[in-house]
Amino acid sequence: MMIGNLKVGGYAALAPMAGVADRAMREICIEFGAGYTVGELTSAKGVSRGDKKSAALLYCGEKERPFASQLFGNDPASMAEAAKRAEELCPDFIDINMGCPAPKVSGHGGGAALMKDVGLAGEIVSAVTNAVKLPVTVKMRSGWDNDSINAVLLAKTVEQCGAAAVTVHGRTRQQMYAPPVNAEIIKEVKAALKIPVIGNGDITDYASAKAMKEYTGCDYLLVGRGAMGNPFVFSEINAGFNNQPIPVFTLEQRLAVLRRQAELMVEYKGERTAMLESRKHASWFIKGMRGAAAMRRMCGEISSMDDIERIIEKALEVSNSL
Numbered sequence: 001m002m003i004g005n006l007k008v009g010g011y012a013a014l015a016p017m018a019g020v021a022d023r024a025m026r027e028i029c030i031e032f033g034a035g036y037t038v039g040e041l042t043s044a045k046g047v048s049r050g051d052k053k054s055a056a057l058l059y060c061g062e063k064e065r066p067f068a069s070q071l072f073g074n075d076p077a078s079m080a081e082a083a084k085r086a087e088e089l090c091p092d093f094i095d096i097n098m099g100c101p102a103p104k105v106s107g108h109g110g111g112a113a114l115m116k117d118v119g120l121a122g123e124i125v126s127a128v129t130n131a132v133k134l135p136v137t138v139k140m141r142s143g144w145d146n147d148s149i150n151a152v153l154l155a156k157t158v159e160q161c162g163a164a165a166v167t168v169h170g171r172t173r174q175q176m177y178a179p180p181v182n183a184e185i186i187k188e189v190k191a192a193l194k195i196p197v198i199g200n201g202d203i204t205d206y207a208s209a210k211a212m213k214e215y216t217g218c219d220y221l222l223v224g225r226g227a228m229g230n231p232f233v234f235s236e237i238n239a240g241f242n243n244q245p246i247p248v249f250t251l252e253q254r255l256a257v258l259r260r261q262a263e264l265m266v267e268y269k270g271e272r273t274a275m276l277e278s279r280k281h282a283s284w285f286i287k288g289m290r291g292a293a294a295m296r297r298m299c300g301e302i303s304s305m306d307d308i309e310r311i312i313e314k315a316l317e318v319s320n321s322l
Contacts, residue, residue: 001035001165001196001219001220002196003093003135003137003164003165003196004093004134004135004136004164004165005135006066006092006093006135008035008036008066008220009035010033010034010035010234010237010238011035011209011213011220011221011237011238011241012034012035012203012209012220012221012222012223012233012234012237012238013034013035013036013037013038013198013220013221013222013223014026014029014030014034014036014037014038014222014223014224014227014234015038015200015222015223015224015227016038016039016040016041016068016070016095016097016139016224017040017224017225017228018040018041018100018102019040019277020228020280021037021038021040021227022040022265022268022269022277023059023061023064023264023268024261024262024264024265024267024268025227025231025261025281026039026064026067027061027063027064027264028231028257028260028261028264029227029231029234030063030064030065031063031231032231032232032233032234032235033234033235033237033238034223034227034231034234035066035220035234036065036066036067036068036092037064037065037066037067037068038067038068038070038095039057039058039059039060039067039068039069039070039091039095040057040070041057041070041072041097041100041105041111042054042057042058042069042070042071042072042082042086043071043072043073043082043110044071044072044073044075044078044079044081044082044083045073045075045078045082047071047081047082047085047086048078048081048082048085055085058085058086058089058091059089060089060090060091065092066092066093067091067092068091068092068093068094068095068137069083069086069089069091069093069094069095070094070095070096070097070139071083071086071094071095071096071097071128072096072097072100072105072110072111073110073124074108074109074110074113074114074117074120074124075124076120076123076124076126076127076128077127079096079124079127079128080127080128080130080131081131083128083131083132083136084131084132086132087132087133087134091134092134092135093134093135093136093137093164094128094132094134094135094136094137095136095137095138095139095167096124096125096128096136096137096138096139096163097110097111097139098111098112098114098115098121098138098139098140098141098154099111099112099115099139099140099141099167099169099173100112101141101173101175101176106173111173112140112141112144112173113144113173114154115140115141115143115144115148115150115151115154115173116144116148118150118153118154118157119157121138121154121157121158122157122158122160122161123161125138125157125158125161125162125163126161126162129161129162129163130162135164135165136162136163136164137163137164137165137166137167138155138158138163138165138166138167139166139167139169139200140154140155140166140167140168140169141168141169141170141171141172141173142168142169142170142171142172142182142185143172143173143185144172144173144174145172145173145174146172146174148172149172149182149185151168151185151186151188151189152185152188152189152192155168155189155192155193155197156192156193159193159194159195163195164195164196165195165196165197165198165219165220166189166193166195166196166197166198167197167198167199167200167222168185168186168189168197168198168199168200168218169200169201169222170182170183170185170186170199170200170201171201177225179202181201181202182201183199183201183212183215183216186199186201186212186216186218187215187216187217187218190216190217190218190219191217196219196220197216197218197219197220198218198219198220198221198222199212199213199216199218199220199221199222200221200222200224202226203221203222203223203224203226203233203237204223204225204226204230204233205226205233205236205237206236206237206239206240206241206246207240208226209221209223209237209240209241210240210241213241221237223237228281228284229258229281229282229283229284229285229286229287230284230285231257232247232249232254232257235247235249251289251315251316251319252316254285255285255312255315255316257285258281258282258285258308258311258312259308259309259312261278261281262274262275262278262281262282262305262308263305265277265278265281266305271304271305275302275303275304275305275307276302278302278308279299279300279301279302280299282299282302282308282311283296283299283300286299286311286315289315289318289319290318290319291314291315291318294314295311295314295315298310298311298314299311
């Protein structure tokens with residue numbers, strides 16, 4: 001797939017997930033075949049005002065490319081300024097978030113709230129595309145609520161304003177992450193646009209990826225929660241679409257990736273922050289394993305790499321006792 005002048009390989013990319021898809025996770029997912037990664041949600045106003053925490057979210061390491069800096073906001077001028085500052089860090093493209101349902105984002109006019117003001121959304125895309133030389137993409141939802149399913153209108157508008165591709169998450173803002181996913185609206189957006197359309201929502205394996213692509217005709221796929229504790233999903237999806245055997249990863253291999261991701265988090269964030277955040281990642285990795293309930297309690301108490309090792313040992317012990 002082409003995003004502007006950028007060629008993206010594979011069939012699926014890692015979705016942006018604030019507080020989850022950090023640098024360590026992005027690198028791991030690229031290793032397992034993610035076509036590209038997207039940075040954590042970054043406030044354009046924060047970046048344009050020189051906030052260091054916001055600017056840090058725009059950093060891109062070479063092992064997580066192709067990489068998109070992801071911005072949110074509702075002011076065209078600050079979005080353009082933030083995009084220019086992001087461009088200085090050499091991402092591969094800029095992604096504008098018009099789909100985040102979180103109250104702290106959409107409640108202040110950003111994220112999914114822009115679906116209620118298509119005119120302003122278009123102004124923002126025009127401002128950003130005119131400010132940078134990089135391709136600019138837009139991530140949106142099906143609509144604000146069931147009474148305002150307007151993804152087709154918004155997608156056509158941002159295409160006219162210069163967007164190089166759009167991602168459609170087949171849920172409304174009102175739904176948050178509750179079922180069902182509206183694949184029909186993704187299909188309608190694909191039929192209405194000339195630029196690539198990326199389908200998003202409940203893609204957890206090759207079967208769900210295949211169903212989404214075949215039904216909607218979308219050009220590419222975005223995997224979010226399906227990759228939490230499961231970076232292997234990208235290898236499975238790529239193998240399936242390439243008519244190759246779906247790879248099977250052993251428990252030892254999965255746990256080794258948990259260890260390596262935790263080690264990367266320590267390297268990038270320091271042990272204290274990394275271990276606190278590893279608690280949720282470890283619980284995702286052990287989901288579905290025998291004895292997972294007891295190990296989840298152990299995950300909630302992680303404070304060092306030794307704790308990670310104890311969880312790994314426990315998982316292997318339970319498995320070997322079967």
